[in-house]
Amino acid sequence: MKEQLSFLIALQKLDLEISKVSLKKKELPVKRAKLDEDFEKLKADIEEVRKRYEALQRSRKEKEDRLKRGQEAITKAKDRLLEVKTNKEYQAVLKEIEIIEAKNSEIEDEVIKALEDIDQLKITLDKEEKEFDIRCRQYERDKNNLEEEAASKEAALLSYQQRVFELKKQIDGELLKRYETIKRIRNGLAVVSVWKEVCQGCHMNIPPQLYNDVQKLEGLLSCPNCNRIIYWQNQNNNA
Numbered sequence: 328m329k330e331q332l333s334f335l336i337a338l339q340k341l342d343l344e345i346s347k348v349s350l351k352k353k354e355l356p357v358k359r360a361k362l363d364e365d366f367e368k369l370k371a372d373i374e375e376v377r378k379r380y381e382a383l384q385r386s387r388k389e390k391e392d393r394l395k396r397g398q399e400a401i402t403k404a405k406d407r408l409l410e411v412k413t414n415k416e417y418q419a420v421l422k423e424i425e426i427i428e429a430k431n432s433e434i435e436d437e438v439i440k441a442l443e444d445i446d447q448l449k450i451t452l453d454k455e456e457k458e459f460d461i462r463c464r465q466y467e468r469d470k471n472n473l474e475e476e477a478a479s480k481e482a483a484l485l486s487y488q489q490r491v492f493e494l495k496k497q498i499d500g501e502l503l504k505r506y507e508t509i510k511r512i513r514n515g516l517a518v519v520s521v522w523k524e525v526c527q528g529c530h531m532n533i534p535p536q537l538y539n540d541v542q543k544l545e546g547l548l549s550c551p552n553c554n555r556i557i558y559w560q561n562q563n564n565n566a
């Protein structure tokens with residue numbers, strides 16, 4: 328009897344451990360999804376800065392090309408200046424050069440502004456690339472940790488289940504049936520301790536006589552309130 332009770336207590340502890348570990352294991356894919364989601368957001372953010380930087384470079388290149396064409400236009404106009412026949416034509420070409428030069432000067436200002444913007448953004452981009460590198464490595468580490476955790480939980484479950492299997496072989500069939508039935512009805516908890524006349528399953532008081540019997544190990548007794556199998560545990564010595 329005493330032995331059977333100790334088997335039941337051990338079985339209950341294992342079953343509780345199994346449900347605890349199973350629950351933790353189920354949380355892992357959720358954690359992983361969150362990890363992936365956060366990382367994707369980070370990736371999208373840095374990608375956006377990279378694209379902005381590339382766009383600035385393209386815009387600068389386009390302005391420089393325009394400036395080059397403007398300078399070529401001036402060279403051509405100056406060549407034409409040597410070929411004109413009349414003063415009127417000469418004045419017209421000079422006017423044309425003046426207009427192109429004014430336009431070129433505007434473009435030059437735009438190129439300078441673009442270069443400044445590029446320098447500014449490069450500082451930000453470099454900083455964010457460095458940060459992103461660190462976060463990438465952290466992401467890989469977190470991913471590995473989650474995978475290791477899943478594997479270790481899996482191994483723990485297998486070992487608990489093996490022990491449950493061995494333990495059940497030693498428990499009387501009827502008693503095991505009683506245990507399983509109470510466990511099903513009572514939210515996974517079928518065997519509980521009593522201390523100072525209080526059932527640790529339902530936290531109700533049990534009659535003093537029953538408490539005496541439990542202490543004296545008079546058979547496999549049940550809590551009259553929740554019907555769980557009860558045993559006495561001196562909680563002055565046990566954590």
Ligand SMILES: [Zn+2]
Binds near residue numbers: 526552555
């Ligand atoms: Zn109870």
